[in-house]
Amino acid sequence: MFWQQVVNGLTLGSTYALIALGYTLIFGVLGIVNMAHGEVFMFGAFVGLLLVTTFQLNIFVAILGAMIVGCLLGVILEQAALRPLRRRSVSHLAPLISTIGVSIFLESLALRIFGPQAQAFPASVAGQLLSIGPLKISSVQILILAVSFGLMLILRFWLQKTRIGKSLRATAENIETANLLGVNTNKIIVMTVALASGLGAVAGVLVGLAFNAVEPTMGVTMGFKGLAVLIMGGLGNVTGAMFGGIILGIAEVFSVAYGSSSYRDAVAFGIIIIILLWRPQGLFGAQKGGH
């Protein structure tokens, strides 16, 4: 049972990581927590589902479609809720509220369009179950694990080493200075939000596939966990998001397996609080430079 629980924890954790990556990316550039990310994730799941069921498309095409819709949503989100706030001396809380507004809007929009029922991907695309020795793991879960790890590596490289990545970090630190150094900050920001949202949408499809339920409120629950992971790993840190996700997943699963399942969330958040007390900047967060 132990190893099966480890597998359970890993797969759960990697879905958390997948969502947290999107949060991290946006936080990394804009320094804000995009509260609508969970809903973009949910929309992505629905778009993927629709493409597979109504339009009978291949699952990979559906993922691509979801990604495109996610990017578009990201662009709209940026224009409507973030750009107007990017002025001097705007409280850092303002974007929190406006993205909450967007999230409420999107959730209820989804309720109108897709209905409140949970829906599932047809069994044919849900992927089969693999048995490795006594362990059972589904192919979708392996996919998720691979995708989140892959994305982490790519994003890390991209942020640290590429020119755009550096511009992005410069923008994150100080928009005015970045501008002064010749960075088209607006473009960078739109691009990042679109990218993060696209990734969020893909995550939605994958998680929808893995757990077999797509419904309008899935964004809230998963988004909440993603947020926790974001903090645990260290804001804006890609590696942190990955490991934070896995730690949270394993912690949750083990608290069920060897403790009491009714304290699952308390254990999870307890761990986060302890980690923060030990490292106030998160597991992988950098100590702020400052003189």
Next chain:
Amino acid sequence: MILQLNQVSKNFGGLAALMNVSFQVNRNEVMGIIGPNGAGKTTLFNLITGVLTPSSGDIIYQQQSIVGLKPHKLTEIGLARTFQNIRIFGQLTVLENVMVGAHVRSKAGLWHGLWKTPFARREEGNIKQRALELLDFVGISNHADDTAEALSYGKQRRLEIARALATEPEILLLDEPTAGMNETETTELRDLIQQIQVMGKTILLIEHDMHLMMSVCDRLAVINFGKKIAEGQPDQIQSDPAVIEAYLGKEAV
């Protein structure tokens, strides 16, 4: 003697920013600290004011070790500073900035504030009066009601000095107070420092402006690569070959 540093060191990771620095500051003197960029002067200030804790060594203020005391405690017992990279309260008005400085010298707590007791009212009045005087002293009283972030760079520096003075310090630590001021303004500041000295305060001053330092300081300590390389009266320092080599340059003298 009011302040004494004993073999103070500070490391940042592998970098030794300060190594076994010792000197002492006498009551009511203006002591200058000079040295090349990155020598460790600001770090020294950070150690004295409790912003950083020394890796080793001891700092003694009025016969009492102050290592490990919180910054606000240090302010309470009489140390005040300005920052090299200005740190004013941008959203507050200029006057309020200075009044914040008077915090440690006033007592009205929640209770008094709540009932606006005569005591609290009187105290507020005094603080405000004093703050306005200090603004006048540094020459920005016409900006009293502006938000502090709207001040130009040079005026923000003056505000910092006024705010530090409002804490009624025994020792005032000024980190490059004339950065961003022209020569005329610097001269004004020199007068100001001298006035503060006349008021009986001790001043610790970091500056790269040698004219100012030579004319205002009673004594100077020179730091290079984290080590004290010289200490003495301005004219001694000025002619010290090691100092000329490391810091002043040939033609500056």
Next chain:
Amino acid sequence: MDFILNPYYLQIVMFMAINAVLGISIYLTLSTGQLSLGNAGFMSIGAYVSALLTIKAGAPILVSVLCGGVAAGCMALLIGLPVIRLQGIYLAIATLGFGEVVRVIVLNLKITNGALGISGIPSMAVIFGKQLSEVGLSSGMGGLTLQQIANLLVLLVLIAVVAVLVFFCIRVHNSRVGRALAAIKADEKAAEVMGIDVTYYKILMFCLGAVVAAIAGGLAAHLTFYIGPKDFAYHRAVEILLFAVLGGSDVVWGPLLGAFLLTALPEVLRFAAEYREMIYGAILVVMMAFRPQGLLSTQTLRYIKEKLGRSRVNDTSTQPG
């Protein structure tokens, strides 16, 4: 009068008052720049403690509400000491985590009755009614029924609580302590070097916020007969924050206005039926785009005061008496 006597409107006004108290609680913590999402958790402590005290121990409502406040205050002190050094969003999530932990514990405790919640909490209106009839007002007075008088009394109590808190906040804001808080909010490090005991003030405000939130919780419990863990989940924490950010967190009137608007808005939007939520979300976005600093700020307040001052001058000149 008719308007306020209608139980529907009366109830909304009562909820406004409760939310106003919550708004003030977050205003208090925000006044040192701390973003706490734990106030829903403290609210639940207040609600449960006071509900249990009245039900199990038969304590008078006022006493039990105050006890709830004290309990939350102690809790805040306990977790505040380690947590207070976290900054910004880290603090927000840690306190949100605290709220979740409280919720899970409430779900698992016997005395709180888990997810089933506590029902049959004596309501203030009922108790006031009883007391009124004891003093011989059983048939009502001045064309009002007993129940209506009791309801108005409840409203009066709530308004009094809000008024006291507002008074408190304004006085603190304009005092030496208020200035220290503003300095901490602007730059913690610099404030500390200026001689302000940052930790002390931060914990003080964190605890005060907790106490006020708990009082709101206690009052709410005695308004609605029933409390359950759902009432204090994550959405509530965010809602409380919304009051302050939407209304503006610089002046105490901001969270107050935010609480009023956000309580009224869903009711006003009832006509829109299934588009209600969508409109609500859109309004949040639009408001932030136009007033990102919140509806009320120090400047607006100053402006309003000037205007009022002027119009008062005009008033007296045109219509004496």
Next chain:
Amino acid sequence: MLKVQGMVTSYGNIKALQGIDLHVPAGSIVSLIGANGAGKSTAMKTIVGLLKPDAGQIIFQGQEIQGLPAYKTVALGMSLVPEGRQILANMTVLENMEMGASQRRDAEIDDDLEKMFKRFPILRERRDQLGGTLSGGQQQMLAIARALMARPKLLLLDEPSMGLAPLVVADIFQVIQEINEQGTTVLLVEQNARQALKISNYAYVLETGKIVLHGQADDIAQNPRVKEAYLGGTKRK
């Protein structure tokens, strides 16, 4: 190269610049001096596009640029060393310098990096240290190096000597002259007016948002009013 006409800039309802005219000919060094709060930094920021002017024209190499965002003026060949340094605190020294060249696509970036390191050896030594942990003077050097990495046609310097040790100050003015000789035009704001005027061709004096005096740098340096107000009057030297 740069022509400013009737430039007005305000913060809210405070007019910080009340219609100023400047002319910076190609290949020259032009100084802008004035007391604290005169509007020097405001003028610099408006020229590069960090602030939007309310009125007036800014013409750079024959092109009207008022209102263009900063990243576009950088593309056109301007580069500002801002007041207060504005180092990217959480990026390393090297990354800060690379960011300076963010719009360049040529192959000589590495050569330029090498040149900067030669000019400011401390930066090479600290290339992997976070910008925010440098000392004040080190940050100032980094800010200058970073601006130069853009290979600007017009370099705007807002108090470049601030916080630098005497030896380095002398160096900096030398560097400015050198860059100028290599073909870069310079607009300089300095509190160290004596030194600034020494290396400048032309100078403007700004007082409360207006140009009150301008002329050849030597003439300005001799002007009694200037001496009184900015050069320490007659009290010294």
Next chain:
Amino acid sequence: GGNSASTNKQSANTAKIGVPAYLSGAGAAYGEAIRQGLELAQSEINAKGKIKIELIFEDTKGQKNEAINAVNKLINKDNVVAIIGPTLSGEMFAAGPIASQAGVVIMGTSTTAEGITEVGDYVFRNALPESLAIPNTVKKATAKYNLKKVAVMYSNNNDWAVSGYKTFMQSLKQNGVEVLTVETFADKDTDFSAQLTKIASLNPDAVMVSSLYQEASLILKKARELGIKVPFVGNNGFNSPQLMKIAGAAAEGAIVSSPWYPGKDDAKVQAFIKAYQAKYNKAPDQFAAQSYDALYIMVNALEKAGSTTDRKKLRDNLAQIKGFQGVTGKFAFDEKRNPAMEATVLIVKNGQFTELK
């Protein structure tokens, strides 16, 4: 009340009924089913009846305070004669006393927790309390499958599921069945692998689950994936066609007891299913069936009361209802205004609910 003008305009035989329901948010699926059941009944009643029904829906978002506001509005602004709803037991605990105090009938169609009707004299429900349904199921399943040791799972942040869990534990004790482990989860959870892996290692004879169908179907799916083949005994929440739709083959062998049995050989039931299918293009679940019945029960009482506005009369007549024949079977209110009705134990076979015999 300021709304009298509009009331006067309506013909005297129109009864206004308020419906506070969980129409947006996590539980919107249940609110929607309730709404559809009511609207179907309304259209039938209005088409033929002497009494016309006007339904006023208010969203409660599943939140207590919203429910209070909605009920207050319906009573004091819309002047409804009765209320059907709210959806959750927790909402009823808060809103029931208010309606009772105002003297307005409030009838839950899905509030199955214990003690609901005790909050006020005007509080009714036609939802079969779990305390009646579950013992029935447990008894039958124990006998049929010879259960010795079982595992129990429930959603611990859902008042109604917790109440169901408590009843499960009681009945298991009464039947002498050992409980190996109790595992909890939360509404809207999607990952149950940890709990089920643990349960699988304990080899129970059956698993008892108290939750809504959405979690139930995901649990079933995961359990079958992990190789747990034993029967799953559920509470009321299992009773939805969505269970089979989401869980597919994994739903086979799920057991639940319910007054609502779509396979019933009864003209009324089949006609309802057909009409519902035609109108909404999906099969009705018990939420829809019970709210459908609720409106008919209400109309029945209104007719007997002979008034569409007299709230007191309506209450007294409603309390007298006996022998009403609805799609959920024969129905009466007991003296505590709880339903007295029969439940059938059902099992999923070949993707259909069939009676467990």
